[in-house]
Amino acid sequence: MKFTFDIKSPQQQYIQITAEIKATGSETTLFFPAWRPGRYELGDFAKNVNHFQIHNGDGKSLEYKKENKNTWTVKTEGCQTFTVKYSYYATEMNAGSTFLDASQLYVNPVNCCVFTDEEYNDPITVQLNIPETWEIAHSLKVEDNSFTAKGYDELVDNPFICSSNLQKSSYEVEGTTFYVWFNGVVKPDWERLITDFTAFTKTQIKRFLKFPTDEYHFFFQILPYKTYHGVEHSKSTVITLGPSYAVFEELYKELLGVSSHELYHTWNVKSIRPIEMVPYNFKKENYTELGYIAEGVTTYMGDLMLFKSGVFTIEQYLKELDAQIQKHMDNFGRFNYSVAASSYDTWLDGYTPGAPGRKVSIYTEGCLLAFIVDIYLLKNTANKRGLDDVMRSLYYNFGSLGKGITEKDYQAAIENIAGVSMQWFFDDYVHGTKSYSTLLVDCFEYIGIAFENEPVKDEVAAYLGAKTLKTLEKTVIKALYPGGPLDVAGAMIEDEIVAINGMAIKNNVNRWAKFFRTDDKEITINRKGEIIQLHIPESHRPYYQRYFLRLIDAPDKNQIHAFDEWRDAALGERTVRNRNSSK
Known part of the structure; x- marks a missing residue:
């Protein structure tokens, strides 16, 4: 197979792509990728295709039928090869997209390259017709604006940028x-x-x-x-x-x-990969419950490696972990839907806020579960082993061999090191909705870190239980604390708060809420043009709170030892710092 990329009118942001493909009999089935690795949702990239044409080797149009949104059956009887020509609209700029303008051609081939089953594993050549002044940034060897991939998997796993x-x-x-x-x-x-x-x-x-x-x-x-x-x-x-x-x-x-x-x-995902994704199937969803390993463990380890290498101080690292804890505590979906179920549902609504309180984030929940596993392993191995050992064993026993992992493989690797059953952890926390709070407090205390909380500074969030979006003209409710004062009183998301006890709100809702904190309150709201009065009795209990971590002032020797082993005293060439020092 060969692809040619042309950029005849970059200001129009259409890339002209020509694919030369072997015919496989009287009919050949042609596919367009439905998603891309790293984003476990349908991308439906075929929606960006224009001027779709298919010809035989003599340039004569071939008959074809579109079977579904990303599949075509091509009549190729008597053909040795056929050519597919199309334009791909490249206007989106993110880390997994394809983009064209007068300054650059940036391509993630998984967005825009067709494939067939028959040639999937055959070598693929790509020719780039680009300005002479442009350089090519690519992880494959490029000569004369051309490169070759071993097969479709290698092609789509190697994005490139052409620019001056x-x-x-x-x-x-x-x-x-x-x-x-x-x-x-x-x-x-x-x-x-x-x-x-x-x-x-x-x-x-x-x-x-x-x-x-x-x-x-x-x-x-x-x-x-x-x-x-x-x-x-x-x-x-x-x-x-x-x-x-x-x-x-x-x-x-x-x-x-x-x-x-x-x-x-x-290592984790490109090598250690859920078995459901070995190999990737670009035609449709690749459902898995292991997003908490793929993204959660990576979220935890990515920041932890910055601390272990000395690039981050402990204060900087704890601030990053604070953010994950805050997201966890503010998401009441944790009481309704497990992280495993939420992983499966990334293909449904995993990257949008979705229905309030329905689901959790595989990044946040997976990060905190990874931390809990790490500390639990320390506890059970006299501070000698941790999650590093688990991931290394998965890499050598599965990832480096091209074998996918199951949850049982992950659990077995943990239990092999811990020496005890971890079934409770997977039942209650991975597949269940049991609160993490007690486990987190215990794990942080084990390494000499205090897990604390205080009311948020936003008065309405702290004492009325509503997060609001404030502009110069409006104060609109965007989230409600379940069972909080405004929730119980009948407030709804997208309600506009217009007055408290008869006092008009003009970008000063927190001042009036604090002024009337110890009083009964009449909250006036505008609900899509309807003015409604809500009665809220006096309340002193905080609802939304700020959660944060800090080093315990006087840790005992066991906590110091555990902290040092968690950090890992062998920091390579970086200088080992005292736990209370700053960089």
């Missing part, structure tokens, strides 16, 4: 060369970045003993507006980040966080 604005540097760890590419308006602080990237890369490789490939590429699309997104691949990652001026200032922490996260995916 590319900047590049590199570093080496344990025989693997890591390339860092920036595209866009950006002024890289190369010395700082290479130092920090080298540190967390060494720490991750140390956990797995080796890196899966001999080279790896970080592709950064730096944008002038606010964005944050990353997508993993076997030999690369694409990361979008912006605005440009903040990347090496206030967003540098995010740059490190997403980069460490995506690098860890090289």
